[in-house]
Amino acid sequence: MNNLIEIHNITKNYHTKEGEISAIKDFNLNLKKGEIVSIVGPSGCGKSTLLSIIANLDSDYQGEIIQHNLKIAYMLQNAALLPYLTIYENAILGLKINHQLTKENLAYVDYLFDLYNLNDFKNNYPKSLSGGMKQRIALIRTLSLKPDLLLLDEPFSALDEQSKLIISEDVYKIIKEKNITAILVTHNIEEAIYFSDKIVVLSKRPAIIKNIISINCENNTSIYERRKDPNFHKYFDTIWKDLDINES
Amino acid sequence: MSPEQKKFLKNLKLTKYKVIFLQIAILVIFLGLWEFLTFKGIISPFIYSSPSKIFSTIIDLIHSHNFFIHIYITLKEVLIAFFLGISLGFIIALILYEWKFLAKVIDPYLTMFNSLPKVALGPLIIIAGGANIKSVILMALLINLIISIITIYNGFLCTDEYCFKLFKTLHATKLQTLLYLVIPNSYQTIITSLKLCLSQTLVGVLMGEFLVSKQGIGYLIVYGKQVFNLNIVMSGIIILALISYILYKFITILEKKLLKHI
Numbered sequence: 001m002n003n004l005i006e007i008h009n010i011t012k013n014y015h016t017k018e019g020e021i022s023a024i025k026d027f028n029l030n031l032k033k034g035e036i037v038s039i040v041g042p043s044g045c046g047k048s049t050l051l052s053i054i055a056n057l058d059s060d061y062q063g064e065i066i067q068h069n070l071k072i073a074y075m076l077q078n079a080a081l082l083p084y085l086t087i088y089e090n091a092i093l094g095l096k097i098n099h100q101l102t103k104e105n106l107a108y109v110d111y112l113f114d115l116y117n118l119n120d121f122k123n124n125y126p127k128s129l130s131g132g133m134k135q136r137i138a139l140i141r142t143l144s145l146k147p148d149l150l151l152l153d154e155p156f157s158a159l160d161e162q163s164k165l166i167i168s169e170d171v172y173k174i175i176k177e178k179n180i181t182a183i184l185v186t187h188n189i190e191e192a193i194y195f196s197d198k199i200v201v202l203s204k205r206p207a208i209i210k211n212i213i214s215i216n217c218e219n220n221t222s223i224y225e226r227r228k229d230p231n232f233h234k235y236f237d238t239i240w241k242d243l244d245i246n247e248s
Numbered sequence: 249m250s251p252e253q254k255k256f257l258k259n260l261k262l263t264k265y266k267v268i269f270l271q272i273a274i275l276v277i278f279l280g281l282w283e284f285l286t287f288k289g290i291i292s293p294f295i296y297s298s299p300s301k302i303f304s305t306i307i308d309l310i311h312s313h314n315f316f317i318h319i320y321i322t323l324k325e326v327l328i329a330f331f332l333g334i335s336l337g338f339i340i341a342l343i344l345y346e347w348k349f350l351a352k353v354i355d356p357y358l359t360m361f362n363s364l365p366k367v368a369l370g371p372l373i374i375i376a377g378g379a380n381i382k383s384v385i386l387m388a389l390l391i392n393l394i395i396s397i398i399t400i401y402n403g404f405l406c407t408d409e410y411c412f413k414l415f416k417t418l419h420a421t422k423l424q425t426l427l428y429l430v431i432p433n434s435y436q437t438i439i440t441s442l443k444l445c446l447s448q449t450l451v452g453v454l455m456g457e458f459l460v461s462k463q464g465i466g467y468l469i470v471y472g473k474q475v476f477n478l479n480i481v482m483s484g485i486i487i488l489a490l491i492s493y494i495l496y497k498f499i500t501i502l503e504k505k506l507l508k509h510i
């Protein structure tokens with residue numbers, strides 16, 4: 001089968017004054033178009049490092065990544081909206097920086113503002129928004145670039161429980177609708193299950209793949225439906241054991 | 249509007265009026281007391297002058313001493329030195345920010361120059377530049393430039409790490425990061441440096457005028473001292489206070505505009 005992106009034998013070491021830090025060891029992953037993969041692992045194990053490498057923000061690593069001119073977008077844990085720009089200016093920042101302020105792209109941004117009921121806030125400034133709304137703006141900023149591959153680095157973990165569910169539903173729906181391929185990094189096991197087709201469980205630093213679990217849910221229309229899947233607890237237990245909280 | 253809201257707004261207005269009233273009252277009482285004490289001879293009118301004398305002196309200065317020329321000269325020196333200091337400070341801070349290696353190298357020299365009382369360089373400047381406006385501006389520049397560089401540079405350094413990461417994920421160029429992130433993020437510090445630069449400029453200009461000039465308010469003060477006319481000295485000080493207040497006010501207006509949303 002044709003892979004959208006192939007990641008072979010990624011190994012990464014950081015060099016610091018205090019010495020060498022081995023962050024990732026022999027990481028392999030293939031993604032097909034439209035597939036959603038979650039990466040779970042203890043905090044500090046090297047997940048963000050991995051995403052940076054996949055996003056081509058860090059070229060200092062060993063191994064090989066095979067992909068063909070993929071448009072890759074990266075969404076961070078915090079919205080990082082710029083306080084001196086309006087909501088709308090923040091949303092189109094990615095397009096502006098990449099010189100893509102075309103009619104078509106701006107129409108897509110308008111469509112997303114509509115979709116997320118944010119039209120009334122376009123000319124407001126970020127400080128007037130709730131955490132969930134801010135993350136929605138960050139989502140629009142990321143999606144406006146029409147990525148083939150979407151990298152999500154714990155994008156819901158700073159949100160309160162309710163916003164977390166609402167925003168993850170938003171993200172789930174839009175990537176399903178647009179058939180976007182996505183990698184979600186999270187340390188929340190449930191989130192990983194209801195979000196993805198495949199879960200990669202990583203060890204403590206240096207990140208080594210401990211297990212890869214395929215998730216098959218009967219009803220994929222929304223994360224609410226997926227949460228109700230009869231196998232949900234079985235998946236949860238497997239990952240819980242793989243993560244091995246007591247491992248020293 | 250509910251009665252409670254109306255009451256709230258009314259109270260807000262009332263407080264504002266109270267503040268303005270008290271501000272004016274303080275001024276009136278101060279001037280009144282000053283006038284009274286000197287009139288009664290309780291404090292020496294020769295040394296401390298008096299509001300009425302200052303007023304008549306200013307009228308007199310306007311007629312006989314080209315008072316406005318002195319104000320104009322000082323204002324010109326202040327504005328030139330201020331804008332030079334702030335723009336050079338901004339440019340040098342930018343160079344240091346982009347070239348951290350250079351910043352590291354010259355750090356001890358910056359610190360040394362910052363702590364040096366620049367007034368000590370006054371005599372040097374007179375001999376090198378002569379007794380003219382240029383020397384006064386140079387004096388002010390020596391005093392205000394270093395503080396502008398240091399505050400603006402530190403403002404640049406305070407840019408949020410996380411926002412840098414965002415710009416990296418958006419594949420922003422160095423210039424874009426500078427224009428859309430680092431500089432706008434420093435508005436707050438830039439305003440602070442404007443205020444610091446202004447006060448330092450006034451110190452520098454006055455110092456320069458004391459040392460070398462033939463015109464300007466600083467000169468007027470020195471002249472007043474030499475002819476033992478302390479009314480002139482006081483008039484100079486009052487005008488100076490007004491000028492610095494007005495210039496400071498301009499900066500606060502800019503501050504309100506620039507930082508409205510932050």
Ligand SMILES: Nc1ncnc2c1ncn2[C@@H]1O[C@H](COP(=O)(O)OP(=O)(O)O)[C@@H](O)[C@H]1O
Nearest residue numbers: 014016021023043044045046047048049050205
């Ligand atoms: N720029 C860096 N220099 C040195 N060490 C780093 C750097 N970035 C991350 N690390 C280290 O690499 C490890 C993995 O970091 P990270 O990928 O951010 O973990 P995660 O996202 O899984 O929490 C951590 O131990 C962290 O301290």
Ligand SMILES: [Mg+2]
Nearest residue numbers: 047048049153
């Ligand atoms: Mg991380």
